Amino acid sequence: MIEVLAALQPLVIGAVLIWSARIKLFSRHAAAIANRSALVRLIGQRRALPAYRVLGGIELTLGALLLLPPALRLEAIAATGLAVGFLAYLTYARRVAPTSSCGCLSAQSTPVSGRSLTRAGLLVAAGALAVLATGGWWTALAARPLTGAAVLLAELAVVVALSPELDAAWLLPLRRLRAQLTHPLRGGSGVPLLATVQQLQLSQSYRRVAPLLRSDVREHWDDGDWRFVGHAALYQGRPVTAVFAVPMTDPEPDAVRVAVVDDATGQTLLSLAGTPQPAGPRLAVVPA
Known part of the structure; x- marks a missing residue:
């Protein structure tokens, strides 16, 4: 099995490289992609596009x-x-220019x-x-076509799943299909999502993190007596998700809680309880 895996890797890598080259060489948006990338920070704006090509x-x-x-x-x-x-370039870009576009597999601007x-x-x-392969991918695929095809499909599916710039091609349609099948405005507990959103937007927690928000409701789910509602947000220059916890048995806005979670690490960067303290220092939220 290892021999088959090793022999098929050049086919996977070659397909990814050619797809990536297609964007850099033939896309009419190549100049804009290069200017949004960390190449500008690394080698200067004048050399970014030639280096990209x-x-x-x-x-x-x-x-x-x-x-x-x-x-x-x-x-x-x-x-x-x-x-x-x-890998070294992306690590550099993530560290010195976290909002720069990857510019890897699509013209879509994604950090x-x-x-x-x-x-x-x-x-x-x-x-x-x-490097360990002893034969060509065509030989391995001819010898074990079903196994080879399964390995190739699995690896390419993983590459696509790990490519945020390709989300519009598969992830967004899946989310739209889920919305059509589950009717999210109705909610899973009988409480309309619109009522939940109205409650959280009237809350102190929402007002305190509102400057950070960058999207409408992206996802929601129910857990016991709580409904959790997620918004895309930006906190201190990093992409995060603001997760609001709204009690379905208590209509008071002050009962809403919120946590700001780093998208990359899953770490909770900020957490605000529902009912504000009557006295004492207040936690300041600095807009990004």
Whole structure:
């Protein structure tokens, strides 16, 4: 099984590289993508687009070499080195320019996230595994077509799932389908979601974090006597989710609670209880 996995990795890496090169070389939005990326911070705005194009050329060349015979170990080593470079660049971008766009697989502007870093790490692992291959991917696929096809579909599905810039192609349609099937405005407990939203918008907790919010209701779920409502937000320059806890048995707005959770780490950065204290210092929320 390891031999099959190793032999199929050049096909996976090559497909990803060629898809990425397509954006860099042929997209009419390439200049805008480059200017939104951390390349501007790294090498300057004048050199960002040429470097972006050169990287696309390297990706296209190496991707084609990986897909075409013969299967050379040097190609796998080069792919591993390129993936390590991607991982280092994304780590740099996440640290020094957290709002910059990845510019990897789509013209969609999406900041570097934990998913992007995990995808780059997956490509590093795939490249290292490809170095161990003793034959070409076409040989492995011909010998075990069902197993090979299953492995390829699974790996490509993981790559897509780890690509925030591709969410519009699959994740948003799934969310729309869920909304059509579950009728979220009705709510799962018989309490209309609209009533819950009205209650939380009248609360002190909502008013204190309102400057941070960047979306309407993105998701909601019921747990016992509580309904949890999530909004996309930005806190101290990092993408977060503001999760409001609204009691379904208590219509008072002051009973609403909120927690601000870091999207990348899951850490709670800010938590506000429902009923404000009558005295004492107040926790200040600085708008992003």
